[in-house]
Amino acid sequence: MDLGTIDPALLLASLIVAATPILLAALGELVVERAGVLNLGVEGMMITGAICGFAVAVNSGSPLVGFAAAAAGGAMLALLFALLTQFALANQVASGLALTLFGLGLSALLGQGYVGIKPPSTPRLDIPILGDIPFLGRVLFSHDPVVYLGLALTGLIWWMLRHSHAGMVLRAVGENHHAAHALGYKVVRIRVLAILFGGACAGLGGAYLSLVRVPQWTEGMTSGAGWIALALVVFASWKAGRVLLGAWLFGGVTVLQLNLQAVGIAIPVEYLSMSPYLVTILVLVTMSADKSRAPASLGRTFHASQ
Template sequence: MDLTAISPALLVASLMVGATPLLLAALGELVVEKAGVLNLGVEGMMIVGAICGFAAAVQTGSPLAGFAFGALCGAGLSMIFAVLTQVMLSNQVATGLALTLFGLGLSSLVGQGYIGIKPPPTVRLDLGPLSDIPFLGRAVFSHDWVVYGSIALTAAVWWFLNRSRAGLTLRAVGENHDAAHALGIRVVAIRFAAIAFGGACAGLGGAYVSLVRVPQWTEGMTAGAGWIALAIVVFASWRPARVLVGAYLFGGVTVLQLNLQAAGSALPVEYLSMSPYVVTIVVLVVMSARRGARSTAAPASLGKPFHATV
């Protein structure tokens, strides 16, 4: 194995690119779960965002239109989940799984004509002299706006949840929906909004995979990123800053194994490919072993159906 083939600056740069879709999807799911809803359809919403964003970008020639349409389609798909679980009170776990399967099938159908096409390139943000700093310039300051936008979104989500009135209301709904209802908070409306935000974030993350990270369309190209995003939310114990750490950690493991493969590691490729998922499982086990601490507790109403009875 030739470790010198791995350039540290490139590794960090590709780590940031690799982590961005995870970060976006996990932030969206964090908000959804904070509102007390468990949407396991993240993978489905991501893949639909990936193909819709890809198609829109190819048709219009504008990556921006692609990202916007990807987010819109992710949100649209999540509304199916919202209507089923919040209005018709279907089981959230089963509905979320169905949403993932549906999204995977739908994306294959829509993507028939897009295989092998290159999307319009997403321009890098010109950060002027910052990009000229040795190492850091190449590793950190030479990305497109989505990468920086996702980091800004982390801060925005933190501020929203912990400092804004609307965020407090959303946390209250996730913590005790009956009490929230008794206070006159519109539980279902807030959950709809949260689910839509989660869907848009997942769709945006998916579009980033097909438009920047790969960049092309292949079936099933999100390859479990949605599931890792779900795991990151638990790993982060429902805190935005830790979601950022988690996404970069998992993104880093993924990128590292690709680099190790390219460098000709003696380990079979399969072991390297499974390493991010193994790390996910190990981290989840470690997290659940420290049960009981309030700081790591899930929202109390997470996954429970809400039916207003007055």
């Protein structure tokens, strides 16, 4: 056992990569829940995005096209959820769970011919000058474009929710949809757009798993990542900055347990495998101890005639 063989820069860089799929899915769900909709189908949208992105990337030879297809696949599944909950007024919890089961089954069917195939590699976006900075260059400035997309989305969503008119409208719909409707805002339209955005983000997160994080297709490869993304939103008190910190926490513990296995730490593998989930839940429960609360209309069905 030699802990000195663990490279801190590589460990932190791997942390950011491991956090990216969870971060993307959680940011999308954050926007959905801020609009007052509870979508428990994140896992299904992620796994659908994973197979859509993988299949299109393999057949087109372009990971960029694959990520676009993944976003479209996640959004299409989210559209089904929107039709059920916003137009047919179905129960959001039941519809979300059904969406997860449907996505898992659909991905298993579509992925049968892609097991054992290697996808095209996603190039890194090496930033000149910044990438040459000792330590920080390796940690922050030598990742693929999707990592930076996740970070940019975090900042954009934080700014939108706090400082933009669109964010104010979205929060108004999530807090009191009847008051927002009385003011002339199109509640259903706003919620449908939020749901589609959340689906696209979840699809991107799933594709990041199959194209970058674990560059292969394996049935059920999300392994609960969608549920962790849902937990991050709740325990981060519906704040984009805390979602980022929570995703980094999960990514860090995941990478650390892999490194501990590699250097021969004598801990049962089952304990190491469950540690990212356990530590994420414990720490984020502590983080959620402030007085922030969920959107008041979260999970409630809206109908204009009510």
